[in-house]
Amino acid sequence: MLALYFTPGSSSLAAHIALHETGADFEGRPISLARGEQRDAAFLALNPAGQVPLLLIDGRPLTEVLAILFYLARRFPEARLLPEGGLEAEARALSWMSFVAATLHPARTQPMEQAMRTWLVAEQRLGGAEWALGGRYSIADIHLFRLFWRFAGSRHPEPGRLPGLEAHAARVMARPAVRRTFEVEEAIGYHLPP
Numbered sequence: 338m339l340a341l342y343f344t345p346g347s348s349s350l351a352a353h354i355a356l357h358e359t360g361a362d363f364e365g366r367p368i369s370l371a372r373g374e375q376r377d378a379a380f381l382a383l384n385p386a387g388q389v390p391l392l393l394i395d396g397r398p399l400t401e402v403l404a405i406l407f408y409l410a411r412r413f414p415e416a417r418l419l420p421e422g423g424l425e426a427e428a429r430a431l432s433w434m435s436f437v438a439a440t441l442h443p444a445r446t447q448p449m450e451q452a453m454r455t456w457l458v459a460e461q462r463l464g465g466a467e468w469a470l471g472g473r474y475s476i477a478d479i480h481l482f483r484l485f486w487r488f489a490g491s492r493h494p495e496p497g498r499l500p501g502l503e504a505h506a507a508r509v510m511a512r513p514a515v516r517r518t519f520e521v522e523e524a525i526g527y528h529l530p531p
Contacts, residue, residue: 348389358514383398402434406476440455456488
């Protein structure tokens with residue numbers, strides 16, 4: 338049994354999308370940051386950091402976006418969320434995701450010009466490719482999309498400055514699993530800081 342603790346629009350969006358991409362049976366458990374539910378004793382017993390996402394796997398907690406995405410891709414190989422090509426291909430997916438977590442995520446709090454320099458590195462790294470790893474949609478695309486969606490929605494970069502990332506986000510947003518995730522999260526409502 339899988340259960341996802343998530344907050345609409347937060348970092349947990351990536352795990353939520355991946356669960357819909359896999360077609361896995363799971364229970365969604367929304368956490369309201371506005372009401373401080375991440376500090377409830379029951380939630381802290383599962384994740385002392387008090388953060389989402391948190392994926393329960395038969396009652397065992399797994400935290401951190403990168404780990405959850407990797408777990409789901411490996412557990413549900415039929416979803417084809419990891420690139421083909423063995424160890425090196427998987428390492429390239431993890432490299433992209435580490436870049437997203439360690440470089441792009443902190444850019445959300447940087448002054449706009451500094452944040453744009455960081456996002457221009459991502460634009461260059463994407464290199465006009467359809468997907469982060471070239472040939473096929475993967476967990477790296479889900480992770481990249483989540484951060485770019487939030488950056489574009491909160492910081493409003495000048496249209497056309499990041500054309501590859503804009504096109505990438507549009508392709509991801511067109512996926513049925515992504516649209517379904519947004520429907521679920523929008524029905525709950527977004528209550529996030531800018």
